[in-house]
Every structure is written in structure tokens, then in C-alpha cells.
Amino acid sequence: MSLTLDDADHRLLAVLQNNGKASLQELAEAAGLSQSPCWRRIKRMEDAGLIRGYVARLDPKGLGLHALAYVFVTLIDHREETIAGFGRLVAREERIVECASITGSADFILKVAAKDPEDLETFLMKGVLATGMVRESQTHFILRQTKTRSPWPLL
Amino acid sequence: MSLTLDDADHRLLAVLQNNGKASLQELAEAAGLSQSPCWRRIKRMEDAGLIRGYVARLDPKGLGLHALAYVFVTLIDHREETIAGFGRLVAREERIVECASITGSADFILKVAAKDPEDLETFLMKGVLATGMVRESQTHFILRQTKTRSPWPLL
């Protein structure tokens, strides 16, 4: 799985992180190679799972999602069943667009998207807190997103 | 900018959020239309800025990014200059992959990616705190990412 990447690979990834539809011609130029080896390198990284896929980036505002928030969640207890149940909740609810378990006083941090603050509040109350799995939650509304889903650094 | 989306548009977006390289044929099937109108609808959504672009999704682990964290940041003061300076910092530093200003006691929440915890600590110390723009910061390491950059809900 862990494959070695040289500078040319990094250049290819840098382009593809910005433009997933870049043509082999563009990619070849950026990498300083011709098209065939470019194609092979990309295929190799796709097959290795390093490139997980290609997706369209959408504008949440354009979709009518005017309320975004980060929500800290502390579970009511830490039995396996509770954790699994919460995992299913996260997987099921499309308004939860990101979830990670973290260090610190909370168990999870969620990123939640909703139509408006009211919709978000309803979702948290009825969709999350009412399940009885959450002891505590803390909501931080996003006022302005200054950097969004930017490319990963290639260190 | 705010254009009206019908069910067919939603189906197209649902597909494109999962597979940005979906062919017009697949898209047409999913939307229940033929290819030309599909293409037109997608073009319309691209031109409106609703579809911001197409990108490759990479696996951070595969890139050697083994330390991810959310970091709360409170600025030393709230003069325009300080805020602008912090904005430039965020824009410049590729390890900061996400940044939002939020409600609550902190000013910003960052998502930071680094090679390992040590690299992350070095970056925070030298790259962020040493700038003198930050009064307080709180780092929450990500233990496990259970939902990552998932599609936006189409409500």
C-alpha cells in the first residue's frame, strides 16, 4: 500500500488535487514526462488506493446549505454498543458531512450542514441528542470558511 | 447565482459528488434523461459556480500524513491587521487544510495535516504560535476519521 513517490508523482498529484479532469497532456507537461508514463504512474497510484477517486466539488451555499457548524459530542457512556450505535447514526445522517474521534474532553467532532440555523437545531435536537447516546454537545457555528477542503500537503 | 434545482439536477449532483469522472452515459441514466440535456444542465451548474470543479481525492495516510488535528485558535487581538495577517498565514501554510471562523470562545478552527505528531507540534510552535498572532490554542488530535469529506446533503 505504501508506495514510494518521486517528484514527478508529487507534481501529478498536485495537479490532480486541483483539477481532477486534467488531461494527460496537461499532466505530462506538469510532470515533465510524456503521456504514457504519466498514465502508468496515475494508474499505479489509483490501484494502490492513494488516489481514492475523483469527485465534483460543490458550493454548499448554492445547494441552500446556509448553516454549517462544528459540533463536539461526548457520548453518554463508552460501551461498544453505544459507540457502534453512534457510528451508525453518523453513517446514516447525510447532514453529518465529517466525523472524527479526537483527543480531549469530547469524544467526537462533527461537521454538520443544514439549510439554516433552525434546520440545524432541529437536526441536532431530534436527530442526535434525542437518541440518548449523547451526554454533552457543544456547537460552533461557522461564520466564514476561509479555507475549504484544500489539497493535502505533499511533504 | 442561486439557481433552481429539480430532481434531475439533484440526481446528477449526487452522482458527480461520488464520481466526478462519471460519463454522460451514466449521468443520463441516473437522471432519467438523455445525454445532451444532461450535459447542458451540468454546464449550467458549472457556470453558476454551483459545481466548483473536479478534484482527485487522495488518501492522507498514503501521502505519509499520519498526524491530523483540529486546532482552536484565539487571536491576540482583533485589529484588522492581525486578522488579515492570520488570513495570510492560513493561505500560505499548506499544512492547514481547512480554516473557519466560528462562534464560541475561539476565533478559528483549523484542520491541520502533518507527517507525524512531532511534525505537527513543530509546525504549530514555529509556524503558528511563534508569529505572535495567537493568544491561545487548543489541539485535538484525530484518532480516527469515521466520515471524511462526504458529499453535501441535497435537502
Add this chain to the structure above:
DNA sequence: GCTGAAAGGAGAATGAG
């Protein structure tokens, strides 16, 4: 390993009905 070239086919993009 890389290059360049070239062939075939797939699919994007456009215009007319």
C-alpha cells in the same frame, strides 16, 4: 525505466429538428 508515434474507440460538445 523512459520516449515518441500512432491507432482505435470512447465520450464530450454542438447544432438542428
Add this chain to the structure above:
DNA sequence: CTCATTCTCCTTTCAGC
């Protein structure tokens, strides 16, 4: 929206460095 057409570009293969 459908149909038909054009044309770009992907993808693979070849020979050669």
C-alpha cells in the same frame, strides 16, 4: 428533449533509446 455529427482526448500498443 432527441437525434446526429464533429472532434477532442483517452487508452493501448508498438518500436526504440
